[in-house]
Amino acid sequence: MSEFMVDARMRVGLMAWALTGFAGRAAQAAPKRVMISTIVEVPQLIETKDGVIQGLAERGFVDGRDIKVEYLTANGNASTQQQIARKFVGDGADLIVAITTPTAQAMISATSSIPIVFAAVTDPIKAKLIARFNAPGGNITGVSDAPPLTAQLALFREILPNLKKLGFVYNPGLDSSNATLEHLRAEGAKLGVTVTEAAAPTTNEVIPATRKLVGSVDAIYVPNDTTVVAALETVVKIGQETRIPVFAGETRAVDRGALASVGLDYVEVGKAAGRMAAAILGGAKPGDVDAVVAYQTMPNLVVVVNRRAAQAMGVTLPEAVLRKATRTVG
Structure with missing residues (x-):
């Protein structure tokens, strides 16, 4: 084999090695x-x-x-x-x-x-x-x-033993909220709790929708609905003014003034x-x-209660609820 051929093969090999290395670095x-x-x-x-x-x-x-x-x-x-x-x-x-x-x-x-x-x-x-x-x-x-509705309703009834009518403020344009409403009605029926809906297609309509429930429900439930959650403080304020407890489908809402939730x-x-x-x-x-x-x-659900909200809404939190709370606000 000639020296030229060996040199040529070495050059080809070096080029192949260089290209392979370049490809690896590029990847x-x-x-x-x-x-x-x-x-x-x-x-x-x-x-x-x-x-x-x-x-x-x-x-x-x-x-x-x-x-x-x-x-x-x-x-x-x-x-x-x-x-x-x-x-x-x-x-x-x-x-x-x-x-x-x-x-x-x-x-x-x-x-x-x-x-x-x-x-x-x-x-x-x-x-x-x-x-x-x-x-x-x-x-x-x-x-x-999906919210753990069975566990949520059990907690709400533990806090309010006479809970029979639950208000539900939601944006009917959201599939997630419609699904929650359907499941909440089914779970509530097992406990003798009826659900009254109040539609709020926009954040500006949350206040009138909430006020429509006053006088006809024992408590209000705010689902994990982006439209309503954006105006949660207004729902809480109405709950405080009218002494209607406000529960939530998501535990972060409890930090913002809702009374209690069981969630993820x-x-x-x-x-x-x-x-x-x-x-x-x-x-x-x-x-x-x-x-x-x-x-x-998930092995454990998060239970959050708000002492300050309970006082403002005229509710006494049972000691058993306070003991099981993962976190207490206020």
């Missing part, structure tokens, strides 16, 4: 893009987003190293949410995390190929995101934050979604990953 320099969005920023949804990032990191997908996380909020605007969905698709997301029902609906309408993991969606079947929880198929799976740790909701996202980034098909209801998989 390392281009982490997968995980794009997260939510319709509105409230504490529990921010906690969900933070939990998603933690759950990904737990499974070896660290932001800035293995993945690049991008986050956008629609600030309560449905049109903006649709624009964000189109942007995520156009920017070539490797995986989308959709927090809340309207966000997930916008994302699934924008793509049938990019994997989607939803979180904080009350009823993904009613919202037409999935047809079933086990191996849902398609490009989407996720975590439902939303960081843990996000972590569960993050672990699903990690499995998909690792090669699993989203349609093969079972969707879950968070309260059915």
Whole structure:
């Protein structure tokens, strides 16, 4: 073999090695893009987003190293949410995390190929995101934050033994709130509690909707409804003025003046979604990953009561309730 041929082969080998090394460095320099969005920023949804990032990191997908996380909020605007969905698709997301029902609906309408993991969606079947929880198929799976209504009603009745009529303020345009209303009526019927609804399609309509319930209900329930939660303090004020207890579907609302709630740790909701996202980034098909209801998989629910709110609404909190509280406000 001639010296020229040996030299040529060495040059080819060196070029191949260099190209392979360059490709490896390029792969390392281009982490997968995980794009997260939510319709509105409230504490529990921010906690969900933070939990998603933690759950990904737990499974070896660290932001800035293995993945690049991008986050956008629609600030309560449905049109903006649709624009964000189109942007995520156009920017070539490797995986989308959709927090809340309207966000997930916008994302699934924008793509049938990019994997989607939803979180904080009350009823993904009613919202037409999935047809079933086990191996849902398609490009989407996720975590439902359906409230533990049986446990909530049990707590409310423990605080108010004579509770018979429960008011429900909600935005009827939200599938998640409609699902909660349907399930609350079913669970309430088992305990002899009837539910009276008051529609508030916009935040400006929360006050008149709440006032319509005064005199006809024993207590008011505020579901995890982004429209109503945005005006929670006004509902609480009416409850204090009229001495009608205000309960909530989400424990953060108790810090803002609601009387009590049994609910989820939303960081843990996000972590569960993050672990699903990690499995998909690792090669699993989203349609093969079972969707879950968070309260059915979490070992403990969070019980929060507000002493100050109880006093303002004319309620005496039983000692048994105070003992079981995970956290007491006021």
